[in-house]
Amino acid sequence: MARTLSRRRLGRIPRVTVFAVALAGAAIALTIPSAGLGSQASADQKCELSVFSWWTGGGEAAGLDKLIKIWNKSHPDCPFKNETVAGGAGTNAKAVLAQRLKAGNPPDSFQGHAGSELRDYIKAGQIVPIDFIYKAGGFGKVIPASLINQIRYNGKLYSVPVNIHRANVLWYNPKTLRANKITVPKTWGQFIASLNKAKDAGLIPLAMGEQWTAQHLMETVMIGTLGPSGWAALWKPNSQKRWASKAVTSALNRYATLLGYTNSDAGSLTWQDAGKLVADGKAAFNVMGDWEDGYFSGTKKGGNLALKPGTQYGWAPVPGTDGVYDWLSDSFTLPKGAPHRAAAVEWLTFLGSRLAQDTFNPVKGSIPARKDARVGLYGPYLKTALKDWKADKLAGSLTHGVVAPAAWATDIGTALGQFLQTKDVARFQAALVKAAQKNS
Numbered sequence: 001m002a003r004t005l006s007r008r009r010l011g012r013i014p015r016v017t018v019f020a021v022a023l024a025g026a027a028i029a030l031t032i033p034s035a036g037l038g039s040q041a042s043a044d045q046k047c048e049l050s051v052f053s054w055w056t057g058g059g060e061a062a063g064l065d066k067l068i069k070i071w072n073k074s075h076p077d078c079p080f081k082n083e084t085v086a087g088g089a090g091t092n093a094k095a096v097l098a099q100r101l102k103a104g105n106p107p108d109s110f111q112g113h114a115g116s117e118l119r120d121y122i123k124a125g126q127i128v129p130i131d132f133i134y135k136a137g138g139f140g141k142v143i144p145a146s147l148i149n150q151i152r153y154n155g156k157l158y159s160v161p162v163n164i165h166r167a168n169v170l171w172y173n174p175k176t177l178r179a180n181k182i183t184v185p186k187t188w189g190q191f192i193a194s195l196n197k198a199k200d201a202g203l204i205p206l207a208m209g210e211q212w213t214a215q216h217l218m219e220t221v222m223i224g225t226l227g228p229s230g231w232a233a234l235w236k237p238n239s240q241k242r243w244a245s246k247a248v249t250s251a252l253n254r255y256a257t258l259l260g261y262t263n264s265d266a267g268s269l270t271w272q273d274a275g276k277l278v279a280d281g282k283a284a285f286n287v288m289g290d291w292e293d294g295y296f297s298g299t300k301k302g303g304n305l306a307l308k309p310g311t312q313y314g315w316a317p318v319p320g321t322d323g324v325y326d327w328l329s330d331s332f333t334l335p336k337g338a339p340h341r342a343a344a345v346e347w348l349t350f351l352g353s354r355l356a357q358d359t360f361n362p363v364k365g366s367i368p369a370r371k372d373a374r375v376g377l378y379g380p381y382l383k384t385a386l387k388d389w390k391a392d393k394l395a396g397s398l399t400h401g402v403v404a405p406a407a408w409a410t411d412i413g414t415a416l417g418q419f420l421q422t423k424d425v426a427r428f429q430a431a432l433v434k435a436a437q438k439n440s
């Protein structure tokens with residue numbers, strides 16, 4: 001690591017040390033403010049940067065680990081305290097976080113999805129504006145306006161996005177498909193034909209996991225059936241009529257059909273378990289976000305499968321969603337009353353840097369929120385994602401916090417839980433209409 005190159009003022013932070021870090025052979029100048037924490041450390045007895053997330057498995061943990069290593073190296077006086085709570089999509093973590101925030105015991109920074117999820121925290125007064133971090137880091141110029149709009153509320157900015165994920169990906173194992181003469185489907189009709197072939201071959205046609213993964217599948221089928229504008233209309237004010245439409249009925253019928261091709265033990269599997277069924281040649285397909293790329297291609301040491309992209313696993317848009325990016329973004333916040341505020345500000349500043357984003361995302365299985373990614377650092381799947389993100393129409397994710405506030409998402413989740421038992425489409429749609437009536 002090279003020595004200090006320059007100093008300049010960074011928002012509220014008095015001194016800034018600039019490091020040059022070698023990353024994939026390229027020397028990248030990184031601004032990590034490191035001064036000021038020593039004095040805070042003595043005032044607080046012990047400075048520890050507590051960061052709350054749900055990144056405990058697969059490429060999630062491996063990506064976070066890379067950030068922790070850089071942080072700890074540059075902040076020996078305020079080491080990272082990893083406060084992760086296991087459970088995909090943050091289903092458990094968000095409940096634990098809500099309790100902590102209610103009890104006035106916030107971490108220094110926590111993970112939250114850009115969009116409605118973030119707005120819930122803002123409206124509850126649980127996080128504070130961080131415009132000064134954007135200004136100091138010049139983030140406004142490098143993060144796309146469409147994403148910043150999901151982070152701004154009443155003219156103020158509330159989090160630093162580390163990535164963009166795509167939810168509507170159909171994963172498969174090329175060898176399994178070849179051996180059973182199953183083709184990668186593009187249309188709904190082709191999808192059903194391929195699922196039937198897989199069934200006849202004795203495979204699990206469509207691997208699925210616990211309930212949030214069922215909702216994840218549902219949103220992709222709805223987007224594929226309604227199109228991105230029909231989907232967006234569902235989240236506008238007074239949308240109950242749209243939820244009652246024939247188009248939604250046909251999307252839900254399609255979804256019910258797909259559920260007939262899933263594994264009976266889905267409820268007890270994590271998203272990694274479901275993905276592994278495909279990797280192991282036991283299932284033909286799995287619909288999951290592109291964190292699965294991190295899990296499939298990541299190192300065994302990091303708890304991943306170390307598969308070769310393109311030959312040992314393949315990907316395609318969920319049938320009917322070609323040209324659509326069902327997107328979500330992980331971002332980090334500055335909670336009100338963060339115990340080590342200065343450290344948290346430095347953490348957020350670091351997260352917005354090109355170094356942090358180009359270190360984290362190739363491992364996590366996501367593309368950076370910044371527009372200036374070093375494309376060469378990304379694997380084959382992520383290279384396609386980088387292109388598609390620029391070209392595709394956008395649809396915000398329901399399961400991952402973009403389009404619906406928590407209260408509405410919870411009502412949808414309750415209705416879905418019942419539907420997974422009853423498979424009664426009419427009742428399900430009626431419950432979804434009621435949820436829209438109450439929340440839209």
Ligand code: GAL
Nearest residue numbers: 060087088089090291330400
């Ligand atoms: C999403 C999150 C991703 C990934 C996934 C599975 O909600 O945005 O980063 O972690 O859950 O846990």
